[in-house]
Amino acid sequence: xxxxxxxxxxxxxxxxxxxxxxxxxxxxxxxxxxxxxxxxxxxxxxxxxxxxxxxxxxxxxxxxxxxxxxxxxxxxxxxxxxxxxxxxxxxxxxxxxxxxxxxxxxxxxxxxxxxxxxxxxxxxxxxxxxxxxxxxxxxxxxxxxxxxxxxxxxxxxxxxxxxxxxxxxxxxxxxxxxxxxxxxxxxxxxxxxxxxxxxxxxxxxxxxxxxxxxxxxxxxxxxxxxxxxxxxxxxxxxxxxxxxx
Amino acid sequence: xxxxxxxxxxxxxxxxxxxxxxxxxxxxxxxxxxxxxxxxxxxxxxxxxxxxxxxxxxxxxxxxxxxxxxxxxxxxxxxxxxxxxxxxxxxxxxxxxxxxxxxxxxxxxxxxxxxxxxxxxxxxxxxxxxxxxxxxxxxxxxxxxxxxxxxxxxxxxxxxxxxxxxxxxxxxxxxxxxxxxxxxxxxxxxxxxxxxxxxxxxxxxxxxxxxxxxxxxxxxxxxxxxxxxxxxxxxxxxxxxxxxxxxxxxxxxxxxxxxxxxxxxxxxxxxxx
Numbered sequence: 426x427x428x429x430x431x432x433x434x435x436x437x438x439x440x441x442x443x444x445x446x447x448x449x450x451x452x453x454x455x456x457x458x459x460x461x462x463x464x465x466x467x468x469x470x471x472x473x474x475x476x477x478x479x480x481x482x483x484x485x486x487x488x489x490x491x492x493x494x495x496x497x498x499x500x501x502x503x504x505x506x507x508x509x510x511x512x513x514x515x516x517x518x519x520x521x522x523x524x525x526x527x528x529x530x531x532x533x534x535x536x537x538x539x540x541x542x543x544x545x546x547x548x549x550x551x552x553x554x555x556x557x558x559x560x561x562x563x564x565x566x567x568x569x570x571x572x573x574x575x576x577x578x579x580x581x582x583x584x585x586x587x588x589x590x591x592x593x594x595x596x597x598x599x600x601x602x603x604x605x606x607x608x609x610x611x612x613x614x615x616x617x618x619x620x621x622x623x624x625x626x627x628x629x630x631x632x633x634x635x636x637x638x639x640x641x642x643x644x645x646x647x648x649x650x651x652x653x654x655x656x657x658x659x660x661x662x663x664x665x666x667x668x669x670x
Numbered sequence: 671x672x673x674x675x676x677x678x679x680x681x682x683x684x685x686x687x688x689x690x691x692x693x694x695x696x697x698x699x700x701x702x703x704x705x706x707x708x709x710x711x712x713x714x715x716x717x718x719x720x721x722x723x724x725x726x727x728x729x730x731x732x733x734x735x736x737x738x739x740x741x742x743x744x745x746x747x748x749x750x751x752x753x754x755x756x757x758x759x760x761x762x763x764x765x766x767x768x769x770x771x772x773x774x775x776x777x778x779x780x781x782x783x784x785x786x787x788x789x790x791x792x793x794x795x796x797x798x799x800x801x802x803x804x805x806x807x808x809x810x811x812x813x814x815x816x817x818x819x820x821x822x823x824x825x826x827x828x829x830x831x832x833x834x835x836x837x838x839x840x841x842x843x844x845x846x847x848x849x850x851x852x853x854x855x856x857x858x859x860x861x862x863x864x865x866x867x868x869x870x871x872x873x874x875x876x877x878x879x880x881x882x883x884x885x886x887x888x889x890x891x892x893x894x895x896x897x898x899x900x901x902x903x904x905x906x907x908x909x910x911x912x913x914x915x916x917x918x919x920x921x922x923x924x925x926x927x928x929x930x931x932x933x934x935x936x937x938x939x940x941x942x943x
Contacts, residue, residue, distance in 0.1 A: 524776075524777060524780075526774070526776045526777065527776075527808070527809060527810045528774040528776065528777065528808065528810075530769070531771070533769075533770060534769035534770070534771045537768060537769050537770040537771070538768055538769055541767075541768050564809075
């Protein structure tokens with residue numbers, strides 16, 4: 426039962442406020458984002474899919490964007506809310522630049538700002554329906570953190586959103602180590618993204634990998650992963666358990 | 671000549687293009703007891719003269735910690751200074767809460783200056799009657815700023831404000847080129863010496879001066895009286911040994927200080943500083 430939907434009695438005094446509703450469910454969503462710290466900075470991967478419920482409606486959605494000089498933001502969840510967040514951050518960075526002094530907001534500051542925004546929206550029962558990953562490098566310090574739609578935030582050496590938490594993080598816990606080279610980092614991310622591609626129904630085989638270092642941010646052109654479907658267990662999946670798929 | 675006609679409102683210009691109320695506010699700063707600041711690449715030291723009204727009372731607080739990385743010394747209407755310190759502390763706390771990062775001192779100083787400017791452009795307000803020496807750390811190192819009641823702010827290597835500050839300024843002008851690379855302890859010694867200059871021969875004791883330090887790896891804190899007295903003692907000894915050479919210098923400075931001392935007595939509003 427939707428207790429949040431506005432069912433107004435006829436003589437309500439609420440006025441225009443009663444006509445708008447708080448966010449109840451997302452419409453166009455992106456799936457997992459996975460990120461890790463490596464030798465020179467942060468590597469982040471996300472596919473380019475935007476699902477409309479169970480339909481894979483949009484296949485060129487960029488879910489990772491640079492923020493200022495030092496940070497990179499990746500998002501899963503409602504795409505329109507991600508765009509709203511980008512507008513907030515655009516304004517934030519604009520005012521930061523307008524000071525025109527030697528100071529600039531680093532990834533830690535942006536991450537905490539986002540936490541405040543997400544948590545405050547959650548308190549008003551009107552969340553921005555996203556799980557965010559914020560990574561960056563400033564003055565040689567690498568930073569990687571995440572914020573959820575209810576304002577839970579933390580930092581770690583590797584983070585993921587959504588299904589990535591269940592499928593990618595265990596792989597990262599086993600195989601991540603300090604000072605990964607760029608090639609090893611990419612290989613590790615691709616391993617995670619491949620598992621997600623096999624097992625997450627909202628994943629598509631078109632991904633981008635973004636890298637951020639002291640020098641700046643680059644984002645790869647979209648590419649696809651090689652997949653293998655000839656495992657013998659796939660040949661007759663109902664063999665061991667009739668009725669299974 | 672026209673000073674009296676155009677000095678009632680802060681929003682009235684004089685024909686010469688001056689705002690007398692603002693200038694009078696800056697006078698209030700000059701009447702306050704001295705405060706000095708100096709900085710190196712990594713540290714900033716603030717010092718001030720604290721004279722109690724009588725032996726029975728405590729002295730007024732003129733140095734305030736604003737955050738771990740920012741502190742301020744004031745001269746002038748200490749009540750105004752207290753209120754502005756509270757504003758600065760609030761800004762620092764709010765920034766820290768949102769960004770989990772210290773507010774860069776350069777930005778705080780601009781906010782403070784903008785706040786002071788508002789009071790120079792509202793007919794129902796008066797300018798703050800306090801000058802602030804803001805010491806703090808930034809991404810780019812250690813900084814010392816001076817905020818004026820006019821809404822101007824300047825960055826300094828070393829500066830002194832308040833009564834008889836000219837003596838301290840003269841001392842600092844001679845020595846400032848060395849400050850950038852000074853060690854923290856030398857900087858503190860220079861600060862205490864600069865304060866001594868403003869005392870015009872009166873004995874320097876830790877009970878009448880306050881010293882505070884902030885630096886990279888060293889949060890802002892006020893040095894306790896015992897430490898300050900120890901440092902004073904070390905160079906009283908050195909001064910005795912130097913004795914005859916120091917005297918011609920002392921004579922020059924007391925002459926300069928006396929000129930300033932004379933003008934301060936001339937009928938400007940007696941502020942309880």
